Amino acid sequence: MIRVTEAIALDDSEIVEEFARSSGPGGQNVQKVETAVRLRFDLRGSPNLPEPVKARLARLAGRRLTKEGVILIEARRHRTQERNRADALERLIELIRIAAAAPPPPRKKTKPTLGSKLRRLAGKKQRGETKTMRGRPNRDLRDT
Template sequence: MKLPDLSPEIRYQFARSGGAGGQNVNKVATKAELRFDLQNSTLLTDEQKAVLAQKLTTKLTTDGELVLTHQTERTQLANRDKVTTKFYQLLQKAFEQPKARRATKPSKAAVAERISEKKRKGDVKATRRRVDPD
């Protein structure tokens, strides 16, 4: 499914990144946070909104807003590009139809091998038993 360009409806916020990084982390707001208001989007159809709302429930806020963050890069621009890529990949994955599973039977050779392996294991366990001193 081809998605429309959603960039006009994407909002970015920047904050200081966490973790190691020395002065750069402490001084520069490089962490990128992408916000997309799914409920009020004019570029998506109602069917697309319903699919996304159902598939991305864990990533949506109570207001129906999708929030993604990225903070591994040293620059704001790189983090913004990475979070945007992550956003489009997430949407693409949500719209993918799962491949239908075809029921199959194990081959006769596989069944015979399984039975022989069960027999061998049973024989091994039988030899572990205590022998009666009759």
């Protein structure tokens, strides 16, 4: 059993790992050792996840979720198979933890207070007066 949260634990049989040769630099090691890991987790068939968590996890998984309801996680960051396996499993567990967390409470709409409205209008008036003073002087007053 893999402990995800206090209430959620996954059975080892729910996770399937496939190994492949990793791409990229690495010389001979890359061409002869299967270090890349493709982890598969059947989301729809999992008896250990509650339905709300499954729904949130399906949204969070995005492109990693197949049409059959299987989450695919590929790990090829490290040079060894063991570290890639641990990385893939940790990424799956983190995804499930995020989905299992309670959603934040909805935002309550608020209106600005009367004081903040008056301060905003006073500031606008002050800026307008400043800009008015930057203009040309009134010619009618100079001619007299």
